[in-house]
Amino acid sequence: MRVSYKWLREYVDIPVSPEELAERMTMAGVAIENIEYPGKGIDKVVTAKIEKIEPHPNADKLVVCRINNGSEMLQVVTGAPNVREGQVILLAQVGGAVPGIKITKAKLRGVESFGMLCSAQELGLDPENFPPDQREGILEFPEGTQLGMDARELLGLDDAVLELELTPNRADCLSMIGVAREVSAVLGTELRLPCISAVEIEETIDGKITVDIENPELCGRYVARLVRDVKIGPSPVWMQQRLQAAGVRPISNIVDVTNYVMMEMGQPLHAFDYDKLTEQAIIVRRAKEGEKIVSLDSVERELSPDMLLITDPAGPVAVAGVMGGLDTEITNKTTSVLIEAAYFKPASIHRTSKKLVLRSESSARFEKGIDINGCLAAAVRACQLIQEMGGGSPVRGAVDNFPAPLPNKVIRLRPERAALIMGISVLGEQIRDIMTRLGFGVTEDGSGFLVEVPTRRGDISAEIDLIEEVARLFGYNNIPTTLPEGASTEGRKSESQVLADTIGKLIAGCGMSEIITLSFMNPKAFDMLNLPQEHRLRKAVIVQNPLSEEQRVLRTTMLPGILDILSRNTARKNRDLAFFEMGRIFTPAAGAKLPEEKLTLSAAVMGKTRTGWQSAGQEMDFYYLKGILETLFDVLNIKKYNLIPESGDSSFHPGRTARVELGGEPLGIIGEIHPNVAENYRLNERVYVMQLDVEAIIRLAGGVKQYSPLPRYPAVERDMAVVVSKEVMAEDINRVIRKNAGNLLERISLFDVYQGSQIKEGFKSMGFSLRFQSPERTLTDEEVNIIHQKIQQALKDNFDAELRG
Structure with a gap:
């Protein structure tokens, strides 16, 4: 909003300079960003009359003019195309200036010139604001124009233009009268509104429209x-x-x-x-x-x-x-x-x-x-x-x-409430004076004031808005500075935030690069992920004002973002990629306006390792990701989790995918992306992905790991090879062994799986290494043998397992 200082003074007395007004208005909450002086750079430019024009003796395109500036006759040489005798023009005199040019006495092709005739452009004005015949040549004024008159006064350039930077709530200041009301309230001066009354003819508008x-x-x-x-x-x-x-x-x-x-x-x-x-x-x-x-x-x-x-x-x-x-x-x-x-x-x-x-x-x-x-x-x-x-x-x-007339709002304003909010005691008379200066109606009642707010102030709807008006016109600089009172709390991250940071740092420490993708996604990604039409992930939150058609729903899975990043990198000949992202997925909440948000970790690898914690050149496959998962769970002290074969997710390979569970609660999924999905994203190599529910993991984390001293007593290690049906999973055998081994079993690991000519058709041999140890005593072979036999019997009962000789 551009405000003319001269125009503004017609509505309100302003006993201060434009600079001081700008300072006081800004301190009152109506920011004035700049002050422009339209006549800046124009000096000693006056109206003058061309009395006589003669040809230039040494130049065909120049003429010599005799100019009357009201006090003396001057000779000026000009090449302006539209000069004529009797014309009233603007003359920049010697010693004066126009923007960028200092006027001096000059000699043009041998003839002295004492000034310059001015066009709009030479005065720094927009030629489009003048008649078409004056946009190219010098400016011309009516014959009776006073000679010697300052150009700034004639053209209205003796002014200051205040540039207001208004906040959206102050629409009332998008007018001269609105700004005048504000100036009157800030300076405490009289407001003069124009008398509005039109002289009308006898004809009436009835029946005319x-x-x-x-x-x-x-x-x-x-x-x-x-x-x-x-x-x-x-x-x-x-x-x-x-x-x-x-x-x-x-x-x-x-x-x-x-x-x-x-x-x-x-x-x-x-x-x-x-x-x-x-x-x-x-x-x-x-x-x-x-x-x-x-x-x-x-x-x-x-x-x-x-x-x-x-x-x-x-x-x-x-x-x-x-x-x-x-x-x-x-x-x-x-x-x-x-x-x-x-x-x-x-x-x-x-x-x-x-x-x-x-x-x-x-x-x-x-x-x-x-x-x-x-x-x-x-x-x-x-x-x-x-x-x-x-x-x-x-x-x-x-x-x-006017279908529904809108009355003025009436709001109760309590002085004690204003004092509490502002932190100082404000007298009732001060409040009344401020409300009156703003043009609000004020009446007293038992608990304070009833303030009638005109509809022009749409930003005021409650008592707190009136208190803000009191504070800004009282003067923020007049409110003393005080230290805050009351109980203070240390700003720090919650335990869940700390654990989330720990997870991110650990994954990055495993050699993966963190990425950040948009929370929006293209609905076409559901088709690229091979999701059935009725799949739950297709029930996405639709964005009302999307940035583009490709970003019109909130993501329900992290897969599209990370697969798209892999695709972009492979298209640019980047290989051996390991990325992860921790972000939120969104699902519509029944009966709620806002969707449910869930913090999720997504990680993807393809190719071989190049640097990091693993040896260079290692294939990044299912077991590579599984190793990262085990490292994560070990740091978070999460035990007794299970990896269960998963074949029902259409985005993953049915034979190379596992579901991560703990106590029957799903924690995520890990496996190879389905070949069709990889083809949709133009990925020519196998891609392995892990998606984890970070909030569930944080909830189930075992807290800080407690470290114990090195054991004083030796361990006893036994190997066991059993022949079972090829459908039996190693995890199921692990579970039975742990259940029957008791507290003395310190560690169990699978070291061999064999299927071949030495094993009958439909069966496989699995070798396990068992480590027994007690923190209190040395174990004897006899008690370990008893536990070993108990495990053998349990495996036979559960899986019809036979010891391999």
């Missing part, structure tokens, strides 16, 4: 005013200068008035050519599917049903709150104008503006919310300005379709 709002949930109010006998022309110089200071390009008197009122009062307006409206009817409705409109920028735009339109019975005439239509544009032939002042739902305008990639000063204000009770006053103000400048005659009355 109808307004029908089909979607009141999107359009809360629509005001229409009619102006007759319109004469299109340029707006007054003072209005053009104010619009330019605000960053708005002047166009014509009617359009400039709508922009002026928007900048002054914060209410966007639109002007229709009344005679071009079919049946003189306005209909506010949603767009129909496939409906189109040619907007004022001559671009045809396709509309959708979520967009709000202003239409007549023949079709759209404007996109509500964003831009008008070309068919009802104001032209030089316009004689009657319909002025629109409306309130549109902010979210609707934001959505439409974003979808059409079309932003304007109007849409920026509608998006943040305007004062619904200011529509009629803004329409009257526009009629008043048009009538005062002789641009037209307003007819009597207005059409005001």
Whole structure:
């Protein structure tokens, strides 16, 4: 928001400099980022008259001008194409300056020149803000213009423009009057609002226009005013200068008035050519599917049903709150104008503006919310300005379709509550004074004040908002600094966070590289993972405003992200990859607005090891990942977990995959990716993946490992080879051995599996090494033999196992 300091002073007394005003406004919460001086760099540039023009004796493209600056005659040589005798122009005198140029006496092709005639560009001004015939040559002014007048005063450049950096909640400051109210409250000076009253002709608006709002949930109010006998022309110089200071390009008197009122009062307006409206009817409705409109920028735009339109019975005439239509544009032939002042739902305008990639000063204000009770006053103000400048005659009355009038909010404000929040004692009179300066109504009741908040302050809805107003106008710098009171706690990570960090560091320590992928995924990834249509992972949370179509659901599995990273690397000739990621997966929660989140670890390997804790060149396969899993569980003190063959997951190889369980609770899965899935991701080598439920692992972790001293008594080792059916799993045999060995069994390991000619068909030989040890005594062969025989008998009973000779 650009605010003219001169314009602002018409509404409020400002007894301080622009710099001090900027400082005080910023400290009160309305940040002023920059102060621009439009006339900076312009010095000793005055109006002057060309009395006589003579050819240059030594140059065909130059002329010699005799210039009257009101006090003396000067000779100036110029090559400007549009100079003529009797013309009033701007003269930069010797000793003066224009932006980037110091003016000195010069000799051009042998003829002395005492100054420079100025164009808009030489003064650092935008040529587009001037008539077409003056955009290329020197500027020209009416014949009666006073000579010797300072150019900065003439062009309105003797000003300071304050650039406000507003937060979205302060939409009330997107207008000159809104800023003036804020300045009045901050400085405690008088506020002078313009007297709004239009002189109307006898004709009434009754029967001249109808307004029908089909979607009141999107359009809360629509005001229409009619102006007759319109004469299109340029707006007054003072209005053009104010619009330019605000960053708005002047166009014509009617359009400039709508922009002026928007900048002054914060209410966007639109002007229709009344005679071009079919049946003189306005209909506010949603767009129909496939409906189109040619907007004022001559671009045809396709509309959708979520967009709000202003239409007549023949079709759209404007996109509500964003831009008008070309068919009802104001032209030089316009004689009657319909002025629109409306309130549109902010979210609707934001959505439409974003979808059409079309932003304007109007849409920026509608998006943040305007004062619904200011529509009629803004329409009257526009009629008043048009009538005062002789641009037209307003007819009597207005059409005001206001389905649900919105009253001012009344909020209770307790001084003791304000004192508690602010940390200082605030007197009731101080609170009353601040509320009054803000333009709020204040009445006392038994427990404090009842404050009536005007609808223009949509950011205030509760007592705490009023307390914030008291604090910022009291002055944050006037609130003394105090140390915080009460119990303090040390900031540190929870036990589960520490364990999660430990897991990540351990996996990285095993030679794997950590990756981070997006929490969004493409639904097509479910097909690439070979998941059936009814699979639970397909029940994903859909993102309402996705960054792209490829990222429109939240991930239910970590597989797509890590497989995509593998695919990208192999496509760039990177081999021997080992990646892991710790992140969250999301599943819809029944009856809840937010999805359930679960911290998950995903790890994938392919190729051979190159560096790290394993020897170089080792194949990274199922057992490589299994070794990392065992290391992790050992560090976390997780024991008695099981690896159970898994063939039901369609994303994994049915014969090379295992499910990780502890006490019947699933902890994850480890195995080779299904060849079809690998092919979908263009992976030509075997890929092994491990996915673990980190939250379950943390919950089941055995805490800190307790280290004991080295045993004082020797161990007894025995080997056992048994022949069992080939369907029997080593894990099942381990379980039976541990159950029957008792506490003296210190370790068990499988060292051999054999199937061949020496073993009968359908059977296999498995060799186990058993280590027995007691921390209290030396074991005898007799007691170890008893345990050994008990284990043999248990294996025979459970698996019909036979000892191999």
